[in-house]
Amino acid sequence: MNSKKYISYFHMSVILIFSLFLIQAVTAGVIEDNGHTYLVDRTGERWDITQTRTIGFEPRHFEFGIGRNAFRPLDESDWPPGVVDIPAHLRVIGVADGNEAQAYSVSKLSRHETANTRLESKPIVVGY
Numbered sequence: 001m002n003s004k005k006y007i008s009y010f011h012m013s014v015i016l017i018f019s020l021f022l023i024q025a026v027t028a029g030v031i032e033d034n035g036h037t038y039l040v041d042r043t044g045e046r047w048d049i050t051q052t053r054t055i056g057f058e059p060r061h062f063e064f065g066i067g068r069n070a071f072r073p074l075d076e077s078d079w080p081p082g083v084v085d086i087p088a089h090l091r092v093i094g095v096a097d098g099n100e101a102q103a104y105s106v107s108k109l110s111r112h113e114t115a116n117t118r119l120e121s122k123p124i125v126v127g128y
Contacts, residue, residue, distance in 0.1 A: 035050075037059045079104075102117065
């Protein structure tokens with residue numbers, strides 16, 4: 001193959017890939033509309049994040065949303081029942097209410113971000 005032709009194909013590929021990233025960046029982000037602030041995910045769906053300012057966040061610092069069902073939340077079937085042998089160095093997120101307490105492995109949550117569970121028979125979500 002001619003080296004000039006190869007370089008041309010390479011440059012066209014780089015431009016195409018860059019264009020796709022640019023289009024994605026333009027279609028996802030934060031918008032203001034009718035007094036509300038929305039995060040627009042990569043699929044184009046709007047998520048109302050108007051409350052973010054009232055709790056100290058700046059919506060313009062949000063990058064994008066990855067879209068509905070982009071990751072599978074953990075549920076009760078992902079955790080062993082009862083007390084298990086836990087390594088001393090394991091980082092966990094703990095939740096307590098009344099007489100009940102639970103701990104969730106940070107390493108496991110980092111791959112799923114949320115866990116749907118129950119505490120004192122109330123449904124809760126644990127997030128990381």
